[in-house]
Amino acid sequence: MSTPVDADHDSVSQKSPSSQKSPSQDLSQLAPGKAGVVRRIRGERRTVVRLLEMGLVPGTRVEVKRKAPLGDPLELRVRGYTLSIRRSEAAGVEVSDVGDAAPARKGAARKGTAETRARAEGEPVLDVGSAEPVGRVGYASKGTS
Amino acid sequence: MTGQAPVVLLAGNPNAGKTSLFNRLTGSRAKVGNYPGVTVERRSGKLTVGDARGAELVDLPGTYSLTARSSEESVAVDALLGRGSAPPDAVIVVADATALRRGLYLATQVLDAGRPVVLALNMIDEARASGHTVDAERLAGALGCEVVETAATKNQGVAELAQATARALKQAPKQATARALKQAPKQAPKQGEGAEAKGEPSGTEDGDPNAAPAMPTTPAMPEALARSIAQVEEVVRREDARADAAGARALAMWAILSLGDDELTAPSWLREAAARAHEEAQREGRNLDEELVAWRYGRVDAALEGALTEAREEGESTSSRVDAVLVHPVWGLAAFAVVMLVVFQMLFAWSEPLVGAIEGAVAAVQDLVRGALPAGAIRDLIVDGAIAGVGNVVVFVPQIALLFAFITVLEDSGYLARVAFVIDRVMAAVGLHGRAFVPMLSGYACAIPAVLATRTLENRRDRLITMMVVPLASCSARLPVYVLVTAVIFDPEAKVLGVLSVGAVVLLAMYGLSMVATLVAAAVLRRTVLKGPRTALVLELPPYRLPSVRDVLLATWARVRDFLTAAGTVILALSVVIWGLLSYPKDPAAEARWEAKRAEVTASVAEGEERDAALEAASQAEAGEALRHSAGGRLGHVIEPVIEPLGFDWRLGVGIIGAFAAREVFVSTLGIVFDVGSVDEESQPLREALRDARRPDGSKLMTPLVGVSLMVFFVLACQCMSTIAVVRRESGAWKWAGLMFGYMTVLAYVASLGVYQVGRLLGLDGA
Incomplete structure (x- = not known):
């Protein structure tokens, strides 16, 4: 039943997300009150798809609200709702730091899409139409790097 | 139209108020069954509001997406695409108006399946109160479906939703497809104060009915992604003659996200097509999953552009302020402890008077019937078999009702998600979800409501593991056994370290053993029989809300009714079987002898206490x-x-067999075996009889070592037919109930064997 795609996913899912060099942080490293913009998600495919579908798509702003009383899981604010994931999954979410959450919330009503917000903040966003692939997700990286 | 009632699906995210809306639309009369082949509950009812009265409304399981990895998760997509059943005539998608940027993801997936859709923006009152403004007309135009604002708990917008559904049912599916292509239905005027906006149906434009399915123009789908989808879609059309254009496309997109590391039974051609699309994308350095989800969210954002104005400040919402306390490192844990204490107290103590009342009522009915019927086997069967068996079932109702009322309140208020959030770290250590905590805790009162409470776990594997280990929790029915045995084997004056009574220490040790066994069994099951990919915690923390009394009562009643009809019948049957085992065959010779003995006592002893005592001893x-x-x-x-x-x-051994009816029956069965009557654990004659009991070789039966071995056996053994019946019902197969009974029995046997044999080797069997 297993397809070549699966094999690829599995082999990469074991790797530690921090083993790859990257200037950005992962979500588990953000202190409560800090926000970031999702760049890509790595991990087991089924988890990656779930997180993507819960709104953590590249270019989306995400804020770490707080940690659970016992330190794990994390409480996130994304797409106008509150989501909780464990640190182990958050470690697969690569974000670029946009600093404290507070300044971003100042100003007028937030209209527009997550993408336009991210662009305004000068962050890289996923642009699937362009020639330069940004959406290189961890689990598929074996073949491309 | 055929004679069959049209079918309307109700889809939506968890916490979007779907059940509430279902109750309103159906007048709260739900038929509960199961989807074929899986243990997912299927709730359906007749629409009782609006012009589509009589249509069948099917409440799909709450989900954030149609993507599936297991057959349980694919129930929604199967119903929507008409796989294994007829496709629906219309779909109502319920979205939480306070979380539209996420909620519309599912809505667009449903729209792509090409069936007529009505979108309900539920909890619109709450969204407005927190400062969001939604332009329903504009949204309707952008999505190409009718949009209705609702507040189900206040019964607002429900009639309008029903009317919109009736209109959707009148559309031919293909027109719906074409309509979406052509953009925006005409706008309906806003209704006065109710402010329920509806997009007017516009079935007038009909493009080529066989045209490609709906794909709104903004944002344009990246060319490469479109190519990948088309590639899979082509295979679907070739292989599945039944698939219409929209269905084929929706199935292609579903397969791309779902197939791969899944546990689904998908046809191999679909599997291969999806794998090929992924491979080719990967070769081009693209990631198909991410592209598809990102495109869809782009569509959501585009649809909301201008239609949704979000409140400026989301950080200082009421929920956020409440959470500052309820999930605070100190206060949060304190609040958690208090709420869990209430759960436990409720099951342990507050249900007690109700249980007592039920037992009293059953005894009264037994007396009544015993008096009304002539003595004989039939009377015994009715009174001691059937009526007592019904009592064995009904006696669980107070605990189940209380627990489910409380769980529904916790769930609907939003706190149940916080319970999982607070305790997840502990549960994750044994590979379980934070939501498994409440069932586990409930197990210390009684396994029956606890097993039923595993329904709050959405992942089937997590749910099975939890229900299979919950019976190891030391429930209240074991307590009488511990009390009797410790009273028999230990001197109440004996102290450990000068302060603690030995009995208390042993009791504590039994609870400790039970706790360790529960966690170890969960970890072992997770690594063996129920091995599978680790489930990530992906938990929405919904805003705090006031639960509706009506919804709580309906949910509680639904649980109780299901227990009585499904598990209750099995418990009743097993009760009668066990009663028969302990009553037959009769010994007519002995009965005659005892009759004679009683006559002799009555003749020789003068009326009074002495005679009563002698007669009592004889019986x-x-x-x-x-x-x-x-x-x-x-x-x-x-x-x-x-x-x-x-x-x-x-x-x-006879006591253990009798205990199968319920663990505490061990005590009364021993009472009968030792000729002191059907007594409870406080009975001095029974304690004396046990202390004096000898083996054939004259040695003492109940040494401390035997007592401990017996208690260990009761901690670990599955001595409860009701638990087996309930696990069978909740897991959907005797296989799991059998596995649970098997592993617990083996565990209990081996542990007791170890205790007794090692104890003997150490010379602890004296005393």
Whole structure:
């Protein structure tokens, strides 16, 4: 039943997300009150798809609200709702730091899409139409790097 | 239209108020069944509002996406695409108006399937109160479906939603497809104060009915992604003649996200097509999953552009302020402890008067019927078999009702998600979800409501593991056994370290053993029989809300009714079987002898206390003899060689067999075996009888070592037919109930064997 795609996913899912060099942080490293913009998600495919579908798509702003009383899981604010994931999954979410959450919330009503917000903040966003692939997700990286 | 009622699906995210809306639309009359082949509950009811009255409304399981990895998760997509059933005539998608940027993801997936859709923006009152403004007309135009604002708990917008559904049912599916292509239906005027906006149906434009399915123009789908989808879609069209254009496309997109590391039974051509699309994308350095989800969210954002104005400040919402306390490192844990204490207290203590009342009522009915019927086998069967068996079922109702009312309140208020959030770290250590905590805790009162409470776990594997280990939690029915045994084997004056009574320490040790066994069993099951990919915690923390009394009562009643009809019938049948085992065959000779004995007592002893005592002693002895003569009593002898290595004799064996009806029955069964009557654990005659009990070789039966071995056996063994019946019902297969009974029995046997044999080697069997 297993397809070549699966094999690829599995082999990469074991790797530690921090083993790859990257200037950005992962979500588990953000202190409560800090926000970031999702760049890509790595991990087991089924988890990656779930997180993507819960709104953590590249270019989306995400804020770490707080940690659970016992330190794990994390409480996130994304797409106008509150989501909780464990640190182990958050470690697969690569974000670029946009600093404290507070300044971003100042100003007028937030209209527009997550993408336009991210662009305004000068962050890289996923642009699937362009020639330069940004959406290189961890689990598929074996073949491309 | 055929004679069959049209089918309307109700889809939506968890916490979007879907159940509430279902109750309003159907007048709260739901038919509960199961989806074929899986243990997912299927709730359906007749629409009782609006012009589509009589249409069947099917409440799909709450989900954030149609993507599936297991057959349980694919129930929604199967119903929507008409796989294994007829496709629906219309779909109502419920979205939480306070979380539209996420909620519309599912809505666009449903729209792509090409069936007529009505979108309900539920909890619109709450969204407005927190400062969001939604332009329903504009949204309707952008999505190409009718949009209705609702507040189900206040019964607002429900009639309008029903009317919109009736209009959707009138559309031919293909027109719906074409309509979406052509953009924006005409706008309906806003209604006065209710402010329920509806997009007017516009079935007038009909493009080529066979045109490609709906794909709104903004944002344009990246060319490469479109190519990948088309590639899979082509295979679907070739292989599946039944698929219409929209269905084929929706199935292609579903397969791309779902197939791969899944546990689905998908046709191999679909599997291969999806794998090929992924491979080719990967070769081009693209990631198909991410592209598809990102595109869809782009569509959501584009649809909301201009239609949704979000409140400026989301950080200082009421929920956020409440959470500052309820999930605070100190106050949060304190609040958690208090709420869990309430759960426990409720099951342990508050249900007690109700349980007592039920037991009293059952006894009264038994007396009544016993008086009304002539003595004989039929009367015994009705009174001691059937009526007592019904009592065995009904006696669980107070705990189930209380627990489910409370769980529904917690769930609907939003706190149940916080419970999982607060305790997840502990549960994750044994590979379980934070939501497993409430069932586990409930297990310390009674496994029956606890197993039912595993329904709050959405992942089937997590749910099975939890229900299979919950019976290891030391429930309240074990307490009488511990109390009796410790009273028999330990001197109440004996102290450990000068302060603690030995009995208390042993009791504590039993609870400790139970806790360790529960966690270890969960970890072992997770690594063996129920091995599978680790489930990530992906938990929405919904805003705090006031639960509706009506919804809580309906949910509670639904649970109780399901228990009575499904598990209750099995428990009743097993009760009668066990009663039969312990009552038959009769011994007419002995009965005649005891009758004569009673006559002799009545003749020789003067009326008064002395005579009453003698008669009582005679009937206790008779009951003992009858039990020893019964199949169950003889079974005690049969199993004696098996349980002897644990230190038990045949009399304890009969007690263990009787305890299968319910653990506390061990005590009364022993009472009968030892000729002191059907007594409870506080009975001095029973304690004396047990202390004096000898083995054939004259040695003491109940040494401290045997007592400990017996208690360990009761901690670990699955001595409860009701638990088996409920696990069978909730897991959907005897296989799981059998596995649970099997592993617990083996565990109990091995542990008791270890205790007794090691103890003997250490010379602890004296005293």
